[in-house]
Amino acid sequence: MAESFDIVIFGGTGDLTLRKLIPALYRAYREDQLLPETRIIASCRSQVDIDNYLETAALALQQHLAAEEFSVAIWEEFKQYLYPLMLDIATIDEHWHALRKLMDEDIDKVRVFYLAIPPAIFGMSCQNLAEVGLITPNSRLVVEKPLGYDATSADAINTEIADYFEEKNIYRIDHYLGKETVQNLMALRFTNLIFEQLWNAKSIDHVQISISETVGLEGRAGFYNDAGALRDMVQNHLLQLLCLVAMESPNKIDAKSIQAEKIKVLGALRPMRGEDVAKNTVRGQYVAGSYFGELVPGYLEELGSPNSHTETFVALRAYIDNWRWARVPFYLRTGKRMKARCAEIVIQFKEVPHRVYDESAGPLEPNRLVIRLQPEEIIQLTMMSKNLENMDVQLKPATLNLNFSDTYTKFRSDAYKRLILDAAAANTSLFIHRDEVASAWGWIDPIIEAWQNTKAGPNLYRAGTWGPDESDGLLAQDGHSWFNSGKVKTNSDY
Ligand code: BG6
Secondary structure (H helix, E strand, O other), X not given: OOOOEEEEEEOOOXXXXXXXXXXXXXXXXXXXXXXXOOEEEEEEOOHHHHHHHHHHHXXXXXXXXXXXXXXXXXXXXXXXXXXXXXXXXXXXXXHHHHHHHHHHHHOOOEEEEEEOOOHHHHHHHHHHHHHHOOOOOOEEEEEEOOOOOOHHHHHHHHHHHHOOOOHHHEEEEXXXXXXXXXXXXXXXXHOOHHHHOOOOOOOEEEXXXXXXXXXXXXOOHHXXXXXXXXXXXXXXXXXXXXXXXXXXXXXXXXXXXXXXXXXXXXXXXXXXXXXXXXXXXXEEEEEOEEEOOEEEOOHHHHXXXXXXXXXXXXXXXXXXXXXXXXXXXXXXXXEOOEOOOXXXXXXXXXXXXXXXOOHHHOOOOOOEEEEEEEOOOEEEEEEEEEOOOOOOOOEEEEEEEEXXXXXXXXXXXXXXXXXXXXXHOOOOOOOEOHHHHHHHHHHHHHHHHHHHOOOXXXXXXXXXXXXXXXXXXXXXXXXXXXXXXXXXXXXXXX
């Protein structure tokens, strides 16, 4: 458990704080993971915000926690940890000095400064922290995506914050890495010999990594329309998953070793430029459609504008140019308003080199390993077997099914809880190094540039489907098809 700490959340009344950070800290408290002297100092823009803060936080908890997690009794205790404090981030005044006074009550205590604010003011916030004298040797800075808009802007942000915090004290969050199921991916790969022997171009035909969502804009039109799915999901979450699937075994499970291996994978991604982008990527945008008979509006209607080429869906084919992965396609896909909420990795193995059974035994399917990360964690291995009911040899695929919800009946993963507590405990292994951010943008930027240079807009797809037909076409070019998880649930089911 982390020792007690002070966490200062800049942007204390913002969406991220109310939706994710306060619920995460409440869960930590409920599970006895917050020591009593811990303080959650939430910056509010005005006195009105302070007066309403506790009420707003209680409402947010009721909205974003599962019904059985919220209880008035626990809330009454937890709210003692909350310190709303008025602060204009841009202006050093008596409120900043009040913050200093509050924190100096224990100068040696761990300080976590969480910037839940737009990146454009990261630099200024750090400068003010320094000027007011709030940065101590025990201080850590936590920053969130979007870390920039492209390689240049990301570098500018990283350079600005590096003036005030050393790299070892900067915690860049990709919340996918905080998901227990994503960490299990590393455990699966690096503690089981049977997979490692086959984890390469000799045995693997292709890999699919797909994160589908059923939600639409969720009131984030301003941010999303400028970003689009490539920046919002692929540059970070999907590339991080790709790294975990493709990287070599780190020497140890520590930040330095893991980050070094991920950086090598990102550096080996084959660059895509101009013509290659058109060949290897598909953009999509949803139009009105339905979920279980209920109509939902299209992207442009939600946006309230008739014109936007912003992609709400991306499918692409990537290659990792190294010995292990030579010529193995990695298909990445993500989209909003898709048919089901699911994050899944599919490892499709090659066909057997020689068929020993007659054609009459039926077709052979190559082995497939499916690792579903959410909504539930399941690992499935499909293999061929004999149909035992038939005297004649009849072959059929059978599935080994490992469903973690059978084992962990009370398990509830909260990536933010995990990452905040890790930052407080100076455990950096699940955070992103500056060089990873730079490499990921370096690969993404030319794709965006090529898209911008074409007149064609995104391909349209109906809400409630698996994306535009062109996405199926991309895989069909290689004789493949998307593995779409059978179970259909919406975001609100979880
Ligand atoms: C965020 C994106 O990083 O991840 C959102 O900005 C997306 O657009 C979200 O909805 C998905 O996260 P999760 O944990 O719900 O899969």
